[in-house]
Amino acid sequence: MKPLKPKIFSMSHVYSQFLLLFSLSLISLLPIPTTRAQTNQTDKMALLKFKESITNDPHGVVGSWNDSTHFCSWVGVTCGRKHQRVTALKLEGTDLGGPISPFIGNLSFLRSIMLRNNSLSGHIPQEVGRLFRLQLFLLWNNTLSGEIPTSLGNCSQLRIIDLSANLLTGPIPMEFGSLINLQELYLERNILTGGLPTSLGNISWLVIFSVAINSLEGAIPHEIGHLERLSMFEIGLNNLSGIIPYSLYNISSMTILSIPANQLSGNLPRYIGITLSKLQFLEYGLNKLSGSIPESLSNISGLQTIDLAGNNFMGSVPTNLGNLRELSILGLGHNNLGHNSQKDWDFLNSLINCSKLEYLGLRVNNFGGNLPKAVGNLSHQLMRLELNSNNIHGSIPAEITSLRNLLSLDLRNNSLTDLHLPLCSTGGSKRVKKHVLKLRIIVICLVLFFFLLAASFAIFWIRKSKRKTSTFSAFEGLLQVSYRRILEATGGLSPNNLIGVGSFGSVYKGTFDSEERVVAVKVLNLQRKGATKSFLAECNALKRVKHRNLVKVLTCCSSVDYNGNDFKALVFEFMVNGSLEKWIHPEPGENHSLDFLQRLNVSIDVASALQYLHRECEQPIVHCDLKPSNVLLDSALVAHVSDFGLARLLSTSNQVSEGKSSTIGLKGSVGYAAPEYGIGGEASKEGDVYSFGILLLEIFTGKRPTEEMFMDDFNLHSYVKVALAEKLLQVIDPILALEGIEEQNGETSSYQTQLSRNIQKCILSVLEVGLTCSKESPEERMKIEDATRRLQMIKRTFLLE
Template identity: 40%
Template sequence: MKLMHLNFEVDNLIGGIPPSMGNVSSITILSLAENNLVGSVPEVLGRLRSLSFFVIGLNNLSGLIPPSLFNKSSMNAFSLSFNKFKGSIPRLNMPNLQILYLAGNEFFGQIPASLSNASQLQALDFGENNFVGQLPVCFGNFPNLQRLRLTKNNLGSNSSNDLGFIKFLTNCSNLETISLSVNNFGGVLPDSVANLSTQLTQLYLGGNQIARTIPETLGNLNNLISLGLGENLFTGTIPASIGKLQKLQMLHLYSNRLSGRIPSSLGNLTQLFQLGMFENELEGSIPPNIGDCKNLQMMDISHNKLSGDIPSQVIGLSSFSLLLNLSQNSLTGILPVEVGKLKNINILDIFDNYLTGGIPKIIGGCLSLGFLYLQGNHFQGIIPSSLLALRGLQYLDLSRNNLSGHIPKDLQRLPFLKYLNLSSNNLEGEAPKGGVFQNTSAISLNGNSKLCGGVSELQLPACPVKVPKQRKLHDFKLKFTISLVARCSLLFAVIIALYWRRKTQKTKPLSPVSSIKFLPKVSYQTLHQPTSGFSLSNQIGSGGFGSVYKGIIDQEENNVVAIKVLNLQEKGASKSFVAECNALRNIRHRNLVKILTCCSSTDYNGNDFKALVFENMSNGSLEEWLHKENQSRSLNLLQRLNIAVDVASALCYLHDHCEPQIIHCDIKPSNVLLDDEMVARVGDFGLARLISTTMDSSQIQSSTVGLKGTIGYAAPEYASGVEPSRQGDVYSYGVLLLQMFTGRRPIDEMFKEDLNLHNFVKMTIPKRVMEIVDYTLLATLKDRAPATSQNVVNYISGYNNEIEAVEENIDNENLSKMNTYVWKCILPTLKIGLACSEESPRNRMSMEEVHMKLHHIKDACTGVDICQERPGRS
């Protein structure tokens, strides 16, 4: 048997390419991509006469490429991307070539006209090299060309005829992507751009010197999804015709010289999720109908000449999740209370405007805020205490306003706050000493002459000693104290009397379900005391059948437990209690929440009382990490994969390895809890069904009637009365997996009619996978987190689409790593999520197969060093 295919992709190979490979003449496919190979390409590889697929990208290879490799008529795919190769491109003779990738090397010289011999080309990538000169006329001879990427070369000379070659490209009727960013192109963008392929979805011309106006004819490219014209010299107004691009999702016009008003027609771009128009000379008011762009996640229109009030329709657009930047304009009026609708926003930047009034208290509803910049306005009043609800806040700048009153002391309790600027206001009173206030290099309180105290390094004056209270007030307090003591004594006597009366009465005995290991003498009183009477201050969650409280039952052990108290007024709650006890009494698995005991008794009023006591999960639920207190910023890729594997492991155990087997029936992020080592544990078995190996499907034990999960996660067949099944759990797991990696809930308001989370992911992968991945996940793959809104814009601009390299801070190495993470880790995980959430139960994967495949993905991802391993995990 002859060796024909040799594939060593992502195998951590080191050393050089063995010259002996050139002796295996039967090889047709040779792939060594994404390893750590060094040295040059052996010239003897040119002897491989049948070689059709040669891929050695993403290594550390260098030197010259043997000319013979450019003259193989058998070659279909030729990729050398992201190495350190040098030299010019020799004459090509590859009539069957379909893919040619040379990006990320040090090639120089002109692009040879002999490229026309490769008339079957479908994808061409010469980006990030040192090519010079105009494109040859042959670029009009590629009828099958779909992707053309020439980013970051020097193909222009900042002259008037630099873009003349566009008329040749109009012959390429199948073009989908054109990227010509950062090439020193000058001149004007010709009207012939409107004659480009009707299939064109992505057009990038950013980072050049293109001048004059943006052609109105751009509106004819009605399949455009991404349009990047940032960092040029465009003048004039933004064409209203851009509003015709109904499929547009990304529009970058930043860093030009555009003037006039923002056209209201942009409100027609209902699919838009990125809008960047900062650093122009735009004027007038912000069109309110931008609020019709219900998918907008990031908008930056800073550093312009915009004026008027902030439209409530825009500031209240709940889809904003990454950035809203209105800074350095001339906006007036108040900050609308609709700002509280920005539940998922990470960065809100409105500094250097003319806003007045107070900072609205409702801003505390922006629970995902990490960066809040309101400096340089005319805000008055006090600093709202509602800011304390922003538990993920990292940067807060309220300087250069007219704020007064005291600094809220609890600001020092914000756990992630690392920069605080309150300078140049009218604040007074004692400065806090804890938290961020201990680090004088991280705070600024200058220009507040009435402040005192604080840490010594601040050199603030000492706070005055409090004057003793007046005698009259002292006498009043004394009388009040005496009265209070008397009343308390009477109340205490009544309580003692009631206690002994109850002691003599019969109470219902504890009735725990057998086989559960109980804590000794757990009663209603035992659970009532550590939760302060089940007070709201100790409540850590709530659900359909009750609430969960934290408390310490055994003071000596000092172990915190979670106490789930059933609301027995809710229909089905009692059955839920029985089901959960039955489900949990015999199961033991590291990825299931451990039950400690249960209580079935009466409360102090003689009412039935039922509760379950679990181990407390210190890191809360997956729901909180994904969507609430900004903690999703610290859930990196490996942590998400670990959680996915943990939940899959738990379901494998429930479905196939415990007796009786169990169907959970309610898999969702709020039922996935995380312990102090970030190990995921599945909880809440209130809807669980038990399946004995001796039962048929008609004998499935149901915990509650008519309840089979949560909307968005419940399998579609349940709506027609189908009994719960393992496939139903698989469906819920698939939805959870898609949610973890896209950051979108299945009940997101964008999902209407036939569009759901499954279809949303399915129609965008693999080609547009970057557009759907949770930005907070992509941010964890970057070497350092962005500290300013502008860095975030640049960062997302690069990683939203790897072929628009207009940001200086995105280098080739990080770009290639990002591609590796997405294609090797995230994409296959999303495919598993799709396979699990198929509409037909028979088409879904089993949890055993899911568990196995996710383990393989995790192993592959750790091989590319995606992030730090969490403690206690293998």
């Protein structure tokens, strides 16, 4: 045994040491003037380090921070009265550029960081996790990148986090589940990946959760249903999948439930209208939902928007939706609703009570029977009525003319007869007779047209069978016309009919007399090296595709001219509004331009065409030469992608381009071709996405990528990225800057406020898509389907606000 005495001595020693430390602790708590001075100095040094990291300060905001005034009086700095410690840093909308200094973590009394609407870049420093008093963390609309720091989970007093409209990547930190006081979380319009953390269900005070327009995947965790105070749940335009958890429908405080453009499945529960009685916006479009539309929706008296378009809903539309007196948008298109019977329209009588209805979308469904006269009793506020691609019979009721504010009526692809509308008061009967006569002539011309085409094809087949040709496979599925007919259609290839010159030939305006149809004839310059291969590539591509946003090939010609030389031409639909090039770069004196929505629609059209080529064709196709001159606009300004002269077919097994059906060595135009093509890279979908990104930036900035200002490493992408960080209005096309000019006291507002907030926000989102698509590394570029969905979401946001 050890002696007892040493043990007692040891315990006494420890006890005495404890008393000494306790006494020193008490002394340290006494107020000492020098201590306060040191901590104040720490705040000042942290602010100076913040200033030091700022690389762009156009308004001289932090430039005014100097020793002539106390740091608590500096612009954007707020201090507490008692201890003179920095409690708030508010520098919103000051166009500051550069990274956020990690020394910001030394402002230990900081409660608010408000740096929204600037051009801050770099990563969010992990040091913000030291700010245990932080309540507001607002960094909306900057160019911050990298991952969201997990250390934010240490800031347990946080009430609002707004990191939206940046370039943040990586997952949503699971550590956010520790922020039990968080009420609002905004992460939309970034490039976040991964899933929704189950830990989010722990944030019991959360009211607003918005992560729309990202690249999130996986299922919606059922733990979200634990958020009993949740009012806004926005997760649209991601890649989320799986069944929507029923726990989501038990959150009685929900007012906005927005999940469009994902891959979510499942049914709407019958009781949705009972549990979600406060709902105002139900946005489920572009998913994989099925089942029937619950009648209980009619119980939600404040419902303003129902968007269920682009799903697999079936059955009848509830006949009690007229109870929704606040309803303004009802989107049910692209489903399987209806039974091809007259009863499909029973719900229409109920909708008469919806006096605020502005949009009714029923296209691409199974509605049958006659369009009832009750359509004329719908809300006089109705501006868009979409009934196309159903099975509607009979005539269009004259009562439809009662819809005085109707701007868009789409009845295409039905079995409707003539328009039984009221005749005009003067000369009405003559016009009707003339109209009937024209219809008869058109029918006769169509019959003759098809007869002539059939005859031409028969003659061609007979001639072709008598001689071998290496190009026959390229014309399979394309009817052909003679060289003589091409000459007749174009006035002998008259210069007066020349409407454009491309890489491998010239395009003429022509008219086929038999049907009086105006066409565009592309005549190949066979003296140009690669022209024949270009012709083969275009034929191979065009005979495989059919999409509303791709130019339609009508026929072709492969023959010899009167001098015995080979002659090849393609005949397309004629686009009366020409190419996109002339609309975004009009010549002096030309008085036409595109507004924001028209440019956005064109962008969506082009993205949809590429998505079809890349994802929906039996054999994927890479266009290889996307640029404004190869985008044509029809009479309604709908965009059609053209010129497949460089197009390449991709093997469905390994996605490698097939050189035998392509133009070897040529992969696009200068300024639009992906950088990897310059070092011998294979044609790829990612290359098309790059071209689309550049095109998107050009559409909204009005700057060509080939302008003299761009040289070496400074290109359109870097110009937008840098200029966007300085000021949005300096980047966009000046024509767009004239939209939404406000007038105050008879005078136009300043340049800063010419654009409405809504348009500014949407343009910023579009440019962010363009920047992501045109990144130098192919692996970092956005997939075309994601770009399409983002642009569609931006359009929805613009129209709804």
